[in-house]
Amino acid sequence: MNSYPLSEMSREGLIKQLTDSVENWDFIIIGGGATGLGIAVDAASRGYKTVLLEQSDFAKATSSRSTKLVHGGVRYLQKGDVALVVEALRERGYLKKNAPHLVKDQRFIIGNYKWWERPFYTIGLTLYDLLAGKMSLGRSLPMRRKEVIRNIPRIVQKNLKGGVVYHDGQFDDSRLAINLMQTAIEKGATVLNYCRVTRLLKNGEGKITGVTAENVLEGGSFDLKGNCIINATGIFVDDIIQMDNPEEKPMVRPSQGVHLVVDKSFLGGDDAIMIPKTSDGRVMFGVPWHNRVILGTTDIPVKDFVLEPKALEEEVDFILETVSRYLEKAPQRKDILCVFAGLRPLAAPKNHSDSTKTKEISRSHKLIVSNSGLVTITGGKWTTYRQMAEESVDTGIKTGNIPFRKCQTRDLKIHGYLLNPDRTKWKYIYGSDQAEIIKLEKENVSFGQKLHKDYEFTAGEVVWAVRKEMARTVDDVLARRVRALYLDAKASVEMAPAVAKIMAMELKRDKSWEQQQVKEYVEIAGAYILN
Numbered sequence: 136m137n138s139y140p141l142s143e144m145s146r147e148g149l150i151k152q153l154t155d156s157v158e159n160w161d162f163i164i165i166g167g168g169a170t171g172l173g174i175a176v177d178a179a180s181r182g183y184k185t186v187l188l189e190q191s192d193f194a195k196a197t198s199s200r201s202t203k204l205v206h207g208g209v210r211y212l213q214k215g216d217v218a219l220v221v222e223a224l225r226e227r228g229y230l231k232k233n234a235p236h237l238v239k240d241q242r243f244i245i246g247n248y249k250w251w252e253r254p255f256y257t258i259g260l261t262l263y264d265l266l267a268g269k270m271s272l273g274r275s276l277p278m279r280r281k282e283v284i285r286n287i288p289r290i291v292q293k294n295l296k297g298g299v300v301y302h303d304g305q306f307d308d309s310r311l312a313i314n315l316m317q318t319a320i321e322k323g324a325t326v327l328n329y330c331r332v333t334r335l336l337k338n339g340e341g342k343i344t345g346v347t348a349e350n351v352l353e354g355g356s357f358d359l360k361g362n363c364i365i366n367a368t369g370i371f372v373d374d375i376i377q378m379d380n381p382e383e384k385p386m387v388r389p390s391q392g393v394h395l396v397v398d399k400s401f402l403g404g405d406d407a408i409m410i411p412k413t414s415d416g417r418v419m420f421g422v423p424w425h426n427r428v429i430l431g432t433t434d435i436p437v438k439d440f441v442l443e444p445k446a447l448e449e450e451v452d453f454i455l456e457t458v459s460r461y462l463e464k465a466p467q468r469k470d471i472l473c474v475f476a477g478l479r480p481l482a483a484p485k486n487h488s489d490s491t492k493t494k495e496i497s498r499s500h501k502l503i504v505s506n507s508g509l510v511t512i513t514g515g516k517w518t519t520y521r522q523m524a525e526e527s528v529d530t531g532i533k534t535g536n537i538p539f540r541k542c543q544t545r546d547l548k549i550h551g552y553l554l555n556p557d558r559t560k561w562k563y564i565y566g567s568d569q570a571e572i573i574k575l576e577k578e579n580v581s582f583g584q585k586l587h588k589d590y591e592f593t594a595g596e597v598v599w600a601v602r603k604e605m606a607r608t609v610d611d612v613l614a615r616r617v618r619a620l621y622l623d624a625k626a627s628v629e630m631a632p633a634v635a636k637i638m639a640m641e642l643k644r645d646k647s648w649e650q651q652q653v654k655e656y657v658e659i660a661g662a663y664i665l666n
């Protein structure tokens with residue numbers, strides 16, 4: 136895959152492209168999470184003139200706050216949603232094939248404490264493997280008690296009868312979002328963060344012909360014309376739908392999911408655990424991720440549609456309490472390195488009542504076309520973003536009267552593509568870009584300096600994030616480029632002044648910008664730290 140020249144990534148250059156280069160776009164995509172970025176990659180790789188506008192940073196909302204699983208969804212199988220599982224397992228296979236630097240095979244172990252659980256879960260998970268067909272990542276097998284203990288040394292041993300091991304995919308969500316943004320640009324799309332769509336433009340017949348957007352960072356606004364406008368704004372889709380038609384009923388019911396991040400030693404091995412039935416009847420995971428373990432998640436209906444949702448005390452307690460029943464030396468509040476919350480854009484059925492439990496609302500996506508021609512896509516999963524993108528573009532081709540071209544993404548390598556990276560070093564996450572970052576650090580000694588004594592992250596990664604990954608704030612770097620916020624929120628606050636200083640030099644900003652950035656970051660990170 137080509138590495139793109141720096142000039143193509145400059146914000147000024149991209150904004151110029153936006154306003155000067157194209158009179159009428161084929162696709163204008165609103166929203167730069169998994170769904171919107173996937174659509175931009177799909178449309179651009181078919182050769183369409185494509186622009187994507189994100190109001191904040193890429194993956195700032197739900198797409199950086201997932202459990203980091205590329206999965207078919209064992210629990211959807213429990214509920215008999217076979218079609219959803221088959222679709223997700225197929226997509227899991229494509230994603231692992233096209234982004235092998237970010238997606239890996241992860242073993243999950245279910246500990247069994249009742250005699251019937253081992254045959255029950257072995258049969259269920261064998262069906263899961265069969266549904267994956269040749270895309271299966273490995274066979275599910277029963278495990279003897281001592282094997283379970285060997286692989287999950289910290290598992291509660293009292294009454295443990297044995298277990299079952301199965302395979303699923305695991306990834307880094309916001310890193311994949313950044314790589315999708317780069318892929319879209321390499322395929323010819325214009326993709327910009329910090330540009331918010333504020334208005335939809337229509338012709339005399341009420342058909343949508345474009346959008347008005349404002350440049351959130353540098354100021355100013357611009358009108359863009361396009362054949363098909365796609366609303367991929369996750370939990371915010373109703374805002375855009377209501378810009379189109381204020382009478383329309385809301386379709387999204389957000390559900391909050393919280394995760395806790397603790398040291399990897401709490402599991403004691405490289406395998407993940409799956410708790411098949413929590414006290415509220417769902418599943419919970421403990422998944423190793425970058426030398427940490429992610430524990431979660433909760434699932435509660437909420438009313439606020441915000442970019443920075445906050446974990447509730449009861450959610451933190453629920454996770455700690457559930458996990459304490461499965462891990463011998465269970466984590467306490469003081470062990471939590473980060474707590475993060477995300478909002479699922481669940482597309483509610485038309486006849487939903489407020490009392491419908493969110494875990495009962497389907498996780499499948501919804502694609503609708505308004506009378507004005509606005510295409511809206513929401514719901515679904517990170518795992519199925521590619522399929523959602525293909526369907527959205529196919530639909531947009533029809534509504535926008537755009538000449539048909541076939542989808543290319545099943546075999547499209549995602550930026551950073553690298554087979555078998557050495558996952559013992561943090562920088563593997565950059566895939567094929569790793570070599571470029573190391574080169575940068577060798578060229579300038581100061582770029583090789585670490586941001587924190589306890590972590591591998593370097594000044595060079597900050598420079599890289601600004602130059603090649605469109606990072607514009609300290610939060611962009613620490614939360615979604617190097618993931619320090621998610622791995623150790625307190626330590627990330629200690630890194631903030633150094634990051635702000637490097638960014639100020641790269642972006643030619645003054646001391647007051649630097650100070651303001653640190654202040655804003657400390658405020659954001661506060662919500663990820665438990666007191």
Ligand SMILES: Cc1cc2nc3c(=O)[nH]c(=O)nc-3n(C[C@H](O)[C@H](O)[C@H](O)COP(=O)(O)OP(=O)(O)OC[C@H]3O[C@@H](n4cnc5c(N)ncnc54)[C@H](O)[C@@H]3O)c2cc1C
Pocket residue numbers: 165166167168169170171188189190191192193194195196197198199200201202203204205206330331332333367368369370371390391392393432476477478479480513514515516517518519
């Ligand atoms: C707790 C939790 C755990 C999950 N775990 C998994 C998992 O393990 N595996 C999995 O496959 N899926 C998982 N999911 C689901 C997955 O994360 C989501 O389906 C996916 O991230 C949704 O992406 P999106 O692009 O639709 O929405 P978002 O990521 O929310 O993106 C929408 C974007 O639109 C932007 N936007 C809004 N309004 C405007 C505007 N006016 N102008 C421009 N931009 C705008 C927002 O800023 C936002 O960035 C999980 C979800 C949650 C909440």
